[in-house]
Amino acid sequence: MSAAIDIDREEGLGFAPKFDASGLLTCVATDAADGAVLMVAHMNEEALRNTIATGEAWYYSRSRKALWRKGETSGQTQRVVEIRMDCDQDAVWIRVEQIGAACHTGRKSCFYRRIEGGEGGPHLVFADADRLFDPNAVYRK
Amino acid sequence: MSAAIDIDREEGLGFAPKFDASGLLTCVATDAADGAVLMVAHMNEEALRNTIATGEAWYYSRSRKALWRKGETSGQTQRVVEIRMDCDQDAVWIRVEQIGAACHTGRKSCFYRRIEGGEGGPHLVFADADRLFDPNAVYRK
Numbered sequence: 131m132s133a134a135i136d137i138d139r140e141e142g143l144g145f146a147p148k149f150d151a152s153g154l155l156t157c158v159a160t161d162a163a164d165g166a167v168l169m170v171a172h173m174n175e176e177a178l179r180n181t182i183a184t185g186e187a188w189y190y191s192r193s194r195k196a197l198w199r200k201g202e203t204s205g206q207t208q209r210v211v212e213i214r215m216d217c218d219q220d221a222v223w224i225r226v227e228q229i230g231a232a233c234h235t236g237r238k239s240c241f242y243r244r245i246e247g248g249e250g251g252p253h254l255v256f257a258d259a260d261r262l263f264d265p266n267a268v269y270r271k
Numbered sequence: 272m273s274a275a276i277d278i279d280r281e282e283g284l285g286f287a288p289k290f291d292a293s294g295l296l297t298c299v300a301t302d303a304a305d306g307a308v309l310m311v312a313h314m315n316e317e318a319l320r321n322t323i324a325t326g327e328a329w330y331y332s333r334s335r336k337a338l339w340r341k342g343e344t345s346g347q348t349q350r351v352v353e354i355r356m357d358c359d360q361d362a363v364w365i366r367v368e369q370i371g372a373a374c375h376t377g378r379k380s381c382f383y384r385r386i387e388g389g390e391g392g393p394h395l396v397f398a399d400a401d402r403l404f405d406p407n408a409v410y411r412k
Contacts, residue, residue: 170297217381240357241355242355252323
């Protein structure tokens with residue numbers, strides 16, 4: 131890629147999302163109320179387009195290989211307050227109003243464990259790990 | 272992967288980072304002061320280990336194929352306040368005290384443009400786009 135194109139992509143106001151070899155970009159969703167990172171997921175072109183058009187978060191599931199409206203099964207939808215694009219246009223940040231919980235485990239955020247170092251090597255400690263719903267009840271139909 | 276292993280990885284307190292086929296996981300860095308997403312980058316095993324051990328952010332540059340201590344060229348280092356692991360252990364969230372600016376363009380955050388929809392299709396609008404340093408001065412040695 132030429133430097134001219136990079137400068138345009140970084141300094142311009144043209145919408146030019148740069149999808150990876152799998153047709154995806156990375157999306158970070160944060161809670162518009164408190165700034166917590168709720169989840170990191172992926173969007174394909176259609177998910178990004180739907181998110182911009184509808185004001186609700188859409189993603190692409192790499193494991194299910196499917197477009198996915200957040201909350202379509204669980205009811206835990208995300209209303210998008212703002213969408214930001216990063217410098218090289220291969221990642222987006224959405225600030226959302228999360229209905230219920232973002233994580234499939236039932237927690238508000240997927241990041242419910244802190245990494246701590248120590249003599250025996252790193253380990254995890256629960257943090258903000260209360261469940262807001264029972265995943266066995268929500269996903270078992 | 273068996274369900275038993277997934278449950279362990281998601282509900283346990285064992286540190287078991289899940290690197291992708293390229294040996295990387297995704298890292299989101301947010302400003303500990305105001306919650307803004309500063310950047311999205313990647314860590315390999317060594318970058319993650321160094322970050323945990325030193326309390327400074329290390330990444331792996333896919334373009335330069337090199338381990339990279341944030342700020343080693345620019346001086347714009349990140350002091351890590353907290354590291355969180357996500358549910359399936361393939362992404363980490365670090366809350367940092369950013370010295371100066373996180374973005375190589377000189378802005379505090381890489382996410383200095385808002386995506387807006389509209390009749391002519393999506394376009395970008397600058398938001399929090401003030402430069403804190405001149406990249407031409409900082410990176411030209």
